């Protein structure tokens with residue numbers, strides 16, 4: 001029998017007094033929904049594979065929590081990865097990981113739904129399963145144990161986690177999750193959880209679930225490899241399951257949650273958030289989100305304004321974030337902001353998470369953000385015009401200087417710039433270009449603010465992500481990476497310039513998992529066993545565990561990641577159909593190599609395939 | 621404080637006893653905004669509602685009568701404000717009373733606080749009365765604490781213990797009045813440690829604050 005009783009307060013109390021920031025584990029936040037357990041037919045715990053502060057800033061969690069809790073007969077609670085001190089305390093006290101709302105062990109729930117933002121969250125999912133005392137592998141979880149599912153941006157290549165999840169939702173989760181829970185509740189009613197012998201009931205359910213759009217059931221597919229270990233393809237091994245899994249796209253966007261849980265502890269984004277737009281039409285060739293969330297879906301202004309008013313009233317926040325991949329691209333953004341300011345009053349700050357590199361965006365920022373932030377952030381991504389053309393980032397050097405001029409002249413003293421190194425066709429010269437750009441931007445700042453001007457430069461390593469025009473490209477060689485970081489370190493060593501870079505070892509792991517096939521599951525298991533979890537956290541990243549796991553892998557990982565893949569090679573994630581056609585990605589790759597720009601969807605459709613595949617018009 | 625000043629008395633229950641003081645302040649700001657009270661904001665780069673507390677409430681301690689002060693742009697009927705705040709109060713936070721203060725009052729600070737310590741399930745040790753007696757007989761009670769910079773510092777707690785006694789009415793419990801002045805603050809946990817009790821095993825409630833003020837400006 002599965003123990004479904006809540007963890008007694010007295011027991012928990014003893015733990016909470018000894019851990020850091022105990023308020024992360026105590027629920028009772030404003031707007032948290034505690035539905036009566038017995039009244040629900042299906043119990044879902046939304047498990048976020050990172051800590052509370054990160055998870056509570058994740059809009060996806062908040063959307064799904066809201067939607068499921070509004071369904072009759074359904075209940076959704078939340079669980080986050082505990083900080084290591086709490087994880088150790090739980091294990092010491094022989095207590096399982098529990099949900100926040102009812103403090104029940106995860107195993108008490110019918111469905112555990114993991115939210116996976118990116119590849120470095122994978123091991124945390126394993127840790128959470130193990131803290132919940134659930135077997136890691138789906139095959140070892142009987143019908144008596146919860147169904148374990150996953151979704152989120154990292155699932156556009158679900159192969160590395162194939163063994164751990166009964167099913168994976170690909171794409172937008174709003175509709176698919178509710179359909180799945182509805183389907184599963186019929187099985188629960190028939191008493192599926194009484195069967196602790198095998199997982200026949202689950203298999204039966206999964207066969208039906210696999211027919212839903214956006215649902216991938218890994219166990220119904222089998223990969224083929226050549227004798228040399230080359231991936232040859234993925235084949236369905238059960239009748240009735242689709243040979244390709246189409247990702248889910250909701251259109252129009254469902255109404256936004258207006259009663260989100262308000263955390264007590266300070267989280268990453270402490271503000272009310274409203275998604276104004278999903279997807280991005282700019283077509284940057286390195287960007288997975290811009291390719292897989294197509295077409296762009298905008299929320300109408302009246303809906304945003306009405307929701308914003310409710311949201312602020314229901315939460316008491318004094319800041320509203322307008323979320324999207326590129327908020328300045330929202331059609332009529334100026335008017336929208338004007339209306340929001342008029343409706344919400346001046347005590348409410350409006351924040352734009354990402355700024356386009358042009359004066360229009362700076363003017364927008366000036367209207368809304370000045371009282372909060374000391375500086376503005378932009379992403380030129382590459383240091384030379386040539387390379388920016390390659391990645392289809394439509395920004396010129398002059399534009400950048402103009403923007404810097406404007407930013408500094410309007411009183412901001414700090415500019416933050418995002419770049420990538422390791423981009424396809426990159427040479428040392430492109431990296432010197434970054435140095436040159438940053439120094440000039442600083443010089444502009446100095447003219448306005450003297451020594452008080454500063455430029456912070458944040459550098460990430462390019463990772464060739466699935467479903468992008470660069471999915472065939474090699475991950476940068478270690479020697480090149482070190483050499484280019486060195487160029488930056490030396491070139492940007494100057495008062496007023498602050499350089500920070502992502503740990504290249506983390507990026508390497510991310511690259512392996514991003515383009516990995518099923519053989520990565522063993523790597524994940526091994527790394528986890530050696531102590532890897534909370535990988536995105538510098539202080540917890542266990543490089544040694546990863547090194548050993550990668551070394552022990554059944555295939556030459558280094559080759560796999562650092563060599564370009566032939567254009568005609570089958571790719572492990574190609575069974576997922578995002579609607580964007582392979583020929584479009586190939587064409588974009590070719591255009592990249594020629595340095596040809598491709599226009600924004602909004603200017604001109606470049607025929608990526610989405611409108612045909614979904615039989616829709618992308619722009620009204 | 622400018623504007624119309626209000627004093628609110630509130631209690632903290634077990635549901636939110638792990639919330640830090642900083643987080644409580646932010647919680648109060650949000651409650652006030654949700655209650656749609658016409659808050660008065662500070663001037664400057666980053667305007668904040670004019671809100672202050674008579675004393676910080678440490679993590680893990682329950683409270684019966686904490687005091688917060690806020691300023692409004694307009695005169696609002698205290699009964700109406702109280703009702704609005706109660707509706708917006710988070711779980712575990714009880715808004716007990718609200719009154720308006722005379723104009724131009726400076727919000728008072730606490731100089732001491734009265735605590736009640738209830739024993740854990742094992743109860744209080746039989747010789748506790750003697751231990752209390754012995755403790756109070758000491759001239760100096762040095763207790764180590766960490767400064768912000770991480771250095772150890774010895775603090776004499778004896779003058780900060782204004783009162784300490786056992787009550788017999790069942791269940792037996794410990795009452796203490798401790799100084800809360802800046803730089804001269806004793807925490808109930810420190811006193812429990814000096815008495816040889818495990819501070820983690822007791823339930824501590826701050827019953828009330830003893831104020832310095834209110835001072836007219």
Ligand code: SF4
Nearest residue numbers: 601605606608611618
């Ligand atoms: S079909 Fe055209 S407009 Fe639609 S997403 Fe693709 S490129 Fe953009």
